[in-house]
Amino acid sequence: MDAISLIIRSIFVDNMIFAYFLGMCSFLAVSKNVKTALGLGIAVTFVLVLTLPINYLLENYVLKAGALVWLGEQYATVDLSVFSLLIFIAVIASFVQLVEMVIERFSPALYASLGIFLPLIAVNCAILGGSLFMQQREFANIGMATAYSFGSGIGWMLAIVGMAAIREKLEYSHVPKPLKGLGITFIITALMALGFMSFSGINI
Amino acid sequence: MNRENSGYTIIYASVMVIIVALGLAFTHQVLIEKQTANVNIDKMQQILRSLNIDASADEARSQYDALVKNAYLINSDGTKIEGTEGTTPNDPAFSTELGSDDTAGLPVYEAEVEGTAIYILPMRGAGLWGPIWGYLAVEGDGSTVYGSEFGHASETPGLGAEIVTPTFRKQFIGKELFKEGNFVSVAVVKPGRSAANRDYVDGISGGTITSQGVDKMLLNSVGEYKSFLMNLQAAQ
């Protein structure tokens, strides 16, 4: 039950884009049509769901102060948290590379549609942001962490697909010249974010 | 040397990782002392804020030393554990972290403001996203709240995170933890609502779960000090 409410919360209330602006670069660059937006959304969710639990395990059994206690009592005071950023980003980057190679080898069709996004994902703030929030929020177990990663990914996908849909329709409207393109996209993002804020009152 | 050679790549990566790791470990070692000092000063500032004093980081230590006269651990029936007295960061009361299982007792800070004794009780609970914590200053009668301080790790900015603002905290001043001899805590209710037979304060609109977290934290964390507070009342 907790996991479900966590998923809903991370999709609507603490949406990666609308509440924290994570992953904005690719959000703005790849939201011109719905199909590619969906592809990127799926790729982000996929990588997030796979890397966040790995980082959760690393955080709780290697990096955190006292996390190495399972090796023996004498390691109880070891605190490796200074390396956490380095390890997280290394996990994400190598994972993205791995996924890219696996997909390329076994499913060229999927690679053709998803492949171009994968290099973009290593530096997508939403992925690293997910891991850093996981570190800060101290989830009770790996199930909760996975639920959170899934919710965040879906929330990100929802945002980018919605944005792309609006931008497709926007073709036909008269936007003041200096606002064309980037400017109006920012304003729409802000308005969508305001809309999403109305979810923050709900009690889940 | 061929840059695309696997052996070269592996050696390159290993050497880089070792250099980076050494560099980071070194920086960490150099700065750790200063960081711990900051954490301690931050804790002192929080304790002072529960006494309604906003101290800057520079004055925190001297203010804390001037006001907090004693600190110790108590056991579950509310009596002081011998040999745990002391207010400095190395003493058990200050270094005890609530929330870990193996603590020897519950920390209490005893302050003296304008000649009257104030007891400061640390609290810890869960908000929407992560841990929340706080300090509740209780007057010598063991029931009236003198002041409060709240902190959070990652509540939503503008909503749940508002629990740290003075507007929210100051509401607690003067509320009673006990009604007719029973511990009822202070309720945090939705703005506009009220609570029967208990003193209450307005929660944060839009920060429902965090407000409930504060409510639960007051009930549970301060509840653990029930016997200690009853002892104070009996001593009156």
Add this chain to the structure above:
Amino acid sequence: MALSSKTKAVLLGPLNKNNPIIVQVLGICSALAVTSKLEPSLVMAISVTIVVAFANVIISLLRKTIPNRIRIIVQLVVAAALVTIVSEVLKAFAYDVNKQLSVFVGLIVTNCILMGRLEAFALGNGPWPSFLDGIGNGLGYGWILVVVGFFRELLGSGTLMGYQVIPQSFYEAGYENNGLMMLAPMAILLVAVIIWVHRANNKELQEETN
């Protein structure tokens, strides 16, 4: 020291015509959430400038030795190491600000400006131009952040750097702080306004399609 015109372009271009945020659309992610107050915006701007400049220098020095296959990972490791150092220093010397910045310091690593500059500039240029390029881009990014932080704090809390600047008499006359400014979406809206003003003045940057 006189700067050659090329050096000048490298350093000053990003402040205006080549601004990373409002023209190149890079690096919006990690930063806007910290602009609700001026002070964290400033610290963020300085941190990003330092990290971009030094990462640029390091990558530029290493550029002849990096194996192409692990290029991205090498860049990320250098960036992550620098960011960790910045975050450790902040924890030691600016503890309060560090608390406000929370995870967003760490997110400098994935700031697209950083990776963008490393890929696009440092891999092909010497250390000194790379350093200037880093400083330029950091500042170009920083001034947007500071402008957004300035307006959000001024209109949202009536303070600047924590000091009250809107006089009490205004409040007595019925002025109210605009709470909306404190909410995250307003940061985005302010950037949109900056883009609007900037493009109204630089017609060649205007886009043809929506």
